[in-house]
Amino acid sequence: MSATEHPTEHLAEHLDTHNWTGALRRRALRELPPDRLLPDSQPAYMSSWIYLFGVLTVAALAVVIGTGCVLALKGPQWWHLSSLGHYVNSMHLWSVELFLAFMVIHLWGKFFMAAWRGKRAMTWMTGVVAFLASIGTAFTGYLAQQNLDSQWISTQAKDGLNSVGIGAYFNVMDFGQMLMWHIVLLPAAIGVLTVWHLVLVRRRGIVPPIGAVPPEDENTSEKEDRP
Amino acid sequence: MLTLPPLPARLLAAPIDLNGPGHYLHWGVIQISVANLVVIGLMLIAFVAAILLPFPRKRGRR
Amino acid sequence: MKRGRTREQTPDSHAFPTRPYDLVKEAVIAVIAVTLLTFGLAAVFSSPDEKPVTVATWSQADPADFTATAVTELGGTSATAQYGPPYNTAADGQKLGPLPLQTWAGVKHPIDTANDFVLQPLRQTPEPAAVTAALARWNAASADQQTKWTGAYSDALGKAPNGDPAKVAAGDYGPVPVLTARLLQLGQSGTLDAQLLAEGHYFQTDYTRALLFLADGSYLQDQARTQHLGGDQWGMMNETGNYPGQAWLWLYTFWYQVQPYKSSTNADALVWGTMALLSALLLLLPFIPGLRDIPRLTRVYKLIWRDWYRDHPTPNPGTART
Numbered sequence: 245m246s247a248t249e250h251p252t253e254h255l256a257e258h259l260d261t262h263n264w265t266g267a268l269r270r271r272a273l274r275e276l277p278p279d280r281l282l283p284d285s286q287p288a289y290m291s292s293w294i295y296l297f298g299v300l301t302v303a304a305l306a307v308v309i310g311t312g313c314v315l316a317l318k319g320p321q322w323w324h325l326s327s328l329g330h331y332v333n334s335m336h337l338w339s340v341e342l343f344l345a346f347m348v349i350h351l352w353g354k355f356f357m358a359a360w361r362g363k364r365a366m367t368w369m370t371g372v373v374a375f376l377a378s379i380g381t382a383f384t385g386y387l388a389q390q391n392l393d394s395q396w397i398s399t400q401a402k403d404g405l406n407s408v409g410i411g412a413y414f415n416v417m418d419f420g421q422m423l424m425w426h427i428v429l430l431p432a433a434i435g436v437l438t439v440w441h442l443v444l445v446r447r448r449g450i451v452p453p454i455g456a457v458p459p460e461d462e463n464t465s466e467k468e469d470r471p
Numbered sequence: 472m473l474t475l476p477p478l479p480a481r482l483l484a485a486p487i488d489l490n491g492p493g494h495y496l497h498w499g500v501i502q503i504s505v506a507n508l509v510v511i512g513l514m515l516i517a518f519v520a521a522i523l524l525p526f527p528r529k530r531g532r533r
Numbered sequence: 534m535k536r537g538r539t540r541e542q543t544p545d546s547h548a549f550p551t552r553p554y555d556l557v558k559e560a561v562i563a564v565i566a567v568t569l570l571t572f573g574l575a576a577v578f579s580s581p582d583e584k585p586v587t588v589a590t591w592s593q594a595d596p597a598d599f600t601a602t603a604v605t606e607l608g609g610t611s612a613t614a615q616y617g618p619p620y621n622t623a624a625d626g627q628k629l630g631p632l633p634l635q636t637w638a639g640v641k642h643p644i645d646t647a648n649d650f651v652l653q654p655l656r657q658t659p660e661p662a663a664v665t666a667a668l669a670r671w672n673a674a675s676a677d678q679q680t681k682w683t684g685a686y687s688d689a690l691g692k693a694p695n696g697d698p699a700k701v702a703a704g705d706y707g708p709v710p711v712l713t714a715r716l717l718q719l720g721q722s723g724t725l726d727a728q729l730l731a732e733g734h735y736f737q738t739d740y741t742r743a744l745l746f747l748a749d750g751s752y753l754q755d756q757a758r759t760q761h762l763g764g765d766q767w768g769m770m771n772e773t774g775n776y777p778g779q780a781w782l783w784l785y786t787f788w789y790q791v792q793p794y795k796s797s798t799n800a801d802a803l804v805w806g807t808m809a810l811l812s813a814l815l816l817l818l819p820f821i822p823g824l825r826d827i828p829r830l831t832r833v834y835k836l837i838w839r840d841w842y843r844d845h846p847t848p849n850p851g852t853a854r855t
């Protein structure tokens with residue numbers, strides 16, 4: 245800042261900084277003020293057990309990642325050689341079964357709620373991509389097992405991937421490449437997609453029931469309830 | 472084969488052993504393992520239950 | 534409320550009355566519950582870990598199958614030798630409709646089965662005199678002559694009792710029986726496992742050659758089929774033993790069981806094309822009239838939000854936009 249500037253220019257600049265950082269902060273606060281990011285209340289229509297399956301999916305993902313990290317600490321051979329390792333592997337496997345089961349029930353629920361309504365299409369689409377990425381992650385996990393399963397699955401799956409040209413670049417019989425996809429690239433993708441998905445959910449709020457009208461228009465006595 | 476595995480191995484051994492010949496069901500073109508069928512069945516039950524079971528109504532509105 | 538094209542838009546969720554709800558507490562309870570459930574399932578059911586097949590176990594358990602496979606690798610008639618891209622140019626590969634995607638991707642992992650699976654391993658190990666002579670004779674022969682030898686030996690093995698190389702009828706097989714007999718020794722001793730993997734490097738993470746050789750035999754397949762892992766057994770969604778597998782692959786594996794996929798020479802490409810299309814439909818479902826109306830028409834939503842509709846009678850929710 246040059247010394248020749250008028251003091252009030254500094255003031256104006258401070259109040260409404262036109263730099264990237266300030267713009268990003270203002271945008272973030274506008275799109276997702278703290279009470280929307282972590283609200284301590286929810287719309288009255290959010291009253292069904294089906295809403296739990298999203299958070300159960302998040303919880304299962306946390307357990308999948310946690311157990312995967314323990315396996316990573318000791319390396320890919322560990323679980324074949326140690327009974328503790330095998331137990332951690334079992335946890336990893338069962339948490340994956342739970343993760344995908346919860347996610348699919350969540351998908352069924354969101355489908356029957358048509359939860360893409362009201363500018364929520366991106367929420368749905370990040371969910372679908374997360375679902376596909378999870379299938380890919382589970383698949384590469386099976387390839388990274390180093391047992392009969394991995395041998396058979398890789399030598400079978402290569403035909404499908406080769407038939408559409410993917411196999412030339414994504415070689416399912418290359419254990420090193422598959423392990424990297426399984427523990428680095430795909431989990432990172434799922435992580436980003438999940439955060440994005442959740443931010444979108446919080447920004448728009450939980451989708452209203454089909455055809456529901458805010459009570460104001462309904463002319464009930466609940467007007468003061470609105471934020 | 473009679474030597475006992477070390478203690479941690481015994482503690483961590485699964486009481487229900489799912490190894491051994493798999494059980495499969497066939498209907499025409501459909502073949503499915505009992506294990507997968509159980510998983511899918513439980514998912515459907517959870518879905519239907521989540522929709523049908525009454526959700527506790529929290530203490531009045533804010 | 535308007536019907537037809539101009540359906541009611543979904544209102545902003547923040548315009549609705551609220552009640553207290555503790556998201557963080559809910560998430561913490563969910564993590565604890567899922568962790569406990571996972572501990573329990575892992576403790577009760579454990580997880581499967583069937584030992585891998587090696588060339589050593591294969592060639593010891595089924596030397597006849599190993600020898601028959603080795604002859605096809607040498608003669609260029611094995612599945613890998615005839616595969617096409619990305620391993621070689623022996624075939625064009627599959628097409629997705631008019632698109633030769635497999636060919637376009639090119640030969641990215643070149644494999645010459647005769648050399649990589651048979652001749653090179655023989656040359657890399659100490660050669661008995663008979664093997665040195667057999668290798669020299671093989672190299673000196675024309676491609677035509679080589680094919681005749683391996684073809685004749687393959688046929689003879691097929692006719693021998695149990696495919697046993699020791700019981701093959703006399704014939705003109707050139708140096709082939711000596712070469713495959715030595716390869717069997719290398720296989721049974723475990724040397725070949727290491728050689729197929731080594732590809733000239735010390736550290737190794739790529740099992741392409743070793744796995745392709747194993748998969749060309751029928752031993753690996755027999756092991757997998759007894760575990761219901763075969764492609765025509767809906768094997769993709771199955772796991773060894775009585776463990777649940779990748780049940781979410783049900784639709785992908787389904788196509789392989791029905792026509793026209795089942796008997797198509799482009800089955801893999803067709804199934805991949807179909808699944809790509811269906812995935813795109815799922816992704817873009819919010820924009821596809823008809824599909825996006827299913828939730829409105831099935832009315833499951835009326836059950837899900839029955840509390841709301843009871844307290845706030847909505848004359849015609851089904852006319853809203855989905």
Ligand code: HEM
Pocket residue numbers: 294295296297298299301302305347350351354359360364367368370371372374375434438441442445449450451
């Ligand atoms: C990594 C996997 C996923 C995670 C962790 C996840 C998590 C969540 C959570 C916590 C919510 C809010 C609470 C709820 O309504 O359940 C939510 C909402 C939503 N999810 Fe997912 N989800 C995942 C995958 C999917 C999939 C596969 C779909 C559908 C194809 C999907 C579609 C939606 C939609 C449309 C909403 C908005 C619901 C609304 O506004 O009421 N999600 N998700």
